[in-house]
Amino acid sequence: MSIFENTERTEVSQLGEFGLIDLIKKSFPLKNSSSLLGIGDDTAVLDYGNKKTLVTKDLLTEGIHFNLMYSPLKHLGYKAVAVNLSDICAMNAIPEHIAVGLAFSNRFSLDAIEELYEGIKLACERYNIDLIGGDTTSSASGLFISVTALGAADEDKTCYRNGAHKGDLICVSGDLGGAYAGLLVLERERKVFEVDPNAKIDLTESEYVIERQLKPEPRVDIVKMLEELDIKPSSMIDISDGLASELLHICTQSGVGCRIMEDKVPIDYQTDEIMKEFGIPPITAALNGGEDYELLFTIKQDDYEKIKSRSEVSVIGYITEPNEGYQLITKDDKMFEITAQGWDHLKK
Ligand code: ADP
Ligand code: MG
Numbered sequence: 001m002s003i004f005e006n007t008e009r010t011e012v013s014q015l016g017e018f019g020l021i022d023l024i025k026k027s028f029p030l031k032n033s034s035s036l037l038g039i040g041d042d043t044a045v046l047d048y049g050n051k052k053t054l055v056t057k058d059l060l061t062e063g064i065h066f067n068l069m070y071s072p073l074k075h076l077g078y079k080a081v082a083v084n085l086s087d088i089c090a091m092n093a094i095p096e097h098i099a100v101g102l103a104f105s106n107r108f109s110l111d112a113i114e115e116l117y118e119g120i121k122l123a124c125e126r127y128n129i130d131l132i133g134g135d136t137t138s139s140a141s142g143l144f145i146s147v148t149a150l151g152a153a154d155e156d157k158t159c160y161r162n163g164a165h166k167g168d169l170i171c172v173s174g175d176l177g178g179a180y181a182g183l184l185v186l187e188r189e190r191k192v193f194e195v196d197p198n199a200k201i202d203l204t205e206s207e208y209v210i211e212r213q214l215k216p217e218p219r220v221d222i223v224k225m226l227e228e229l230d231i232k233p234s235s236m237i238d239i240s241d242g243l244a245s246e247l248l249h250i251c252t253q254s255g256v257g258c259r260i261m262e263d264k265v266p267i268d269y270q271t272d273e274i275m276k277e278f279g280i281p282p283i284t285a286a287l288n289g290g291e292d293y294e295l296l297f298t299i300k301q302d303d304y305e306k307i308k309s310r311s312e313v314s315v316i317g318y319i320t321e322p323n324e325g326y327q328l329i330t331k332d333d334k335m336f337e338i339t340a341q342g343w344d345h346l347k348k
Pocket of ligand 2 (some may be wrong): 136
């Protein structure tokens with residue numbers, strides 16, 4: 001039996017911790033030659049040859065980072081993996097491995113854990129990732145998921161936040177603000193449902209933004225594209241807290257200023273419509289909404305010719321002298337100072 005074949009509600013306690021781990025192990029055969037040993041011993045053993053190892057970890061907490069009312073467990077598993085892979089991508093590297101730490105209460109049956117792992121599995125398949133270990137424990141209440149991702153890169157290809165120089169072009173992948181628009185819609189529908197559980201909820205008009213919120217994709221494709229185009233970004237970061245906050249990280253760590261143009265910031269049509277419905281300027285969702293998991297990077301001006309025809313990347317501005325500050329030029333040609341409002345979970 002694999003973890004996905006179980007059909008009735010089974011308590012995890014019936015299986016026991018080791019039974020569960022065994023089930024997980026059987027469901028995740030190793031794919032990468034760098035995975036010498038996966039689940040089953042005290043540690044995994046990995047071999048990245050002569051490359052450098054990159055490691056990252058995120059912890060997701062029920063009620064803070066996700067709400068199980070509208071976040072299906074499968075999506076949650078997928079997202080928990082995706083956000084970590086995104087961090088490896090942000091170093092201009094390809095992720096290869098994850099370890100998953102889980103704590104859950106007896107509210108969660110084996111079927112629920114199975115659903116979570118279905119999402120984890122889907123992300124592992126899509127991005128060619130091996131699950132090589134983890135930890136399983138119980139919690140007094142709620143669900144905690146901690147994912148550690150690892151990847152490898154040549155040292156001279158790794159991109160840090162501190163490498164941007166005056167004159168570099170500022171680029172972003174995909175489009176921004178969608179995940180925040182999706183969150184607004186889901187929160188609105190949750191409130192409707194709380195008042196009237198029989199209310200008809202139609203989300204077809206918001207499918208794209210809801211998907212952006214519930215199922216972000218790490219931009220492994222952009223890392224591969226940059227390699228193909230022979231571009232090494234001078235700096236890079238992934239957009240988990242909104243464009244403003246990430247741009248300021250690059251600028252402060254690189255000791256530079258920036259100027260971006262509102263009309264160049266990529267915003268999807270559906271995001272635009274929904275933000276207007278909520279009476280919030282769409283650019284605010286792009287700047288201060290969170291969780292788009294696109295890549296923000298800077299390139300030398302000489303690389304512009306190589307990238308300009310790629311529709312998955314937008315050039316939104318350029319790096320300036322530090323004393324010029326952090327500027328946003330609006331569509332009506334006014335200048336605003338960019339400040340980071342970020343997505344601070346601790347402030348909520
Ligand atoms: P230890 O006592 O050394 O922490 P465990 O009994 O917790 O060992 O884990 C046994 C093996 O199962 C280890 O290889 C560990 O990495 C793996 N493992 C434990 N929990 C999970 C999980 N939730 N997902 C994937 N692998 C896991
Ligand atoms: Mg353990």
